Amino acid sequence: MNNDIERVLYSQDDIKAACKRLAAEIATDYAGKKPLFIGVLKGVIFFMTDLMRELDMLTDMDFIDVSSYHGGTASTGEITLVHDVGTDIRGRDVILVEDILDSGRTLAYLQDRLMDRQPSSLKVCALLDKPEGRVVEAKADYVGFNVPNEFLVGYGLDYDEYYRNLPYVGVLKPDVYAK
Ligand code: PRP
Ligand code: MN
Ligand code: MG
Numbered sequence: 001m002n003n004d005i006e007r008v009l010y011s012q013d014d015i016k017a018a019c020k021r022l023a024a025e026i027a028t029d030y031a032g033k034k035p036l037f038i039g040v041l042k043g044v045i046f047f048m049t050d051l052m053r054e055l056d057m058l059t060d061m062d063f064i065d066v067s068s069y070h071g072g073t074a075s076t077g078e079i080t081l082v083h084d085v086g087t088d089i090r091g092r093d094v095i096l097v098e099d100i101l102d103s104g105r106t107l108a109y110l111q112d113r114l115m116d117r118q119p120s121s122l123k124v125c126a127l128l129d130k131p132e133g134r135v136v137e138a139k140a141d142y143v144g145f146n147v148p149n150e151f152l153v154g155y156g157l158d159y160d161e162y163y164r165n166l167p168y169v170g171v172l173k174p175d176v177y178a179k
Helices: 012-029 045-052 105-115 174-178
Strands: 005-010 036-041 060-067 080-083 093-101 121-129 142-146 169-172
Touching: 005 012, 012 045, 012 121, 012 142, 036 045, 036 105, 045 060, 045 093, 060 105, 093 105, 105 121, 169 174
Parallel strands: 036 060, 036 093, 093 121, 121 142
Antiparallel strands: 005 169, 060 080
16 A cells, blocks of 8 residues: 555654644634534544544534545545534534545535534634645635645545555555556
């Protein structure tokens, strides 16, 4: 699996440092509150658990599952809600957590859907932001890293559902997806 990686973009240490920095920002902004973290499956799983363990505050978590990439390296533009949250978010301070913000379609879709339920506030935390990928307007309030316009895998990000379990974020060798 490691052989398929052209280069490591963010090491485990880089990611840990980013989680600590983002958690510190969130802890300051949400002092005295009990924010609800909503992770967007499946890509977010590692970031969600690492980020939340850096927070010394009362929080709860839920997950929502949407899919926009159906194989391949490019988004189809179609968003499907696979599994909704079980928590009533009305009046809650919600932090939506994503592994990566790319075309912005997933986030735009989720923000619309969640805002209809009248949370007290809704902010977005993304480990990675790829501004060059944007097709619709979307913005994260907390960003770990701005990333170049390359196909990334690892730390939750997949290619055709594989490579999520790499402990770092890397660039996939083009010949892997050219096959
Ligand atoms: C990926 C990624 C983000 C979304 C970002 O998820 O994890 O959730 O795409 O892309 P966008 O800004 O272009 O919408 P994906 O839909 O592939 O599902 P997954 O998390 O299960 O891999
Ligand atoms: Mn995802
Ligand atoms: Mg995916």
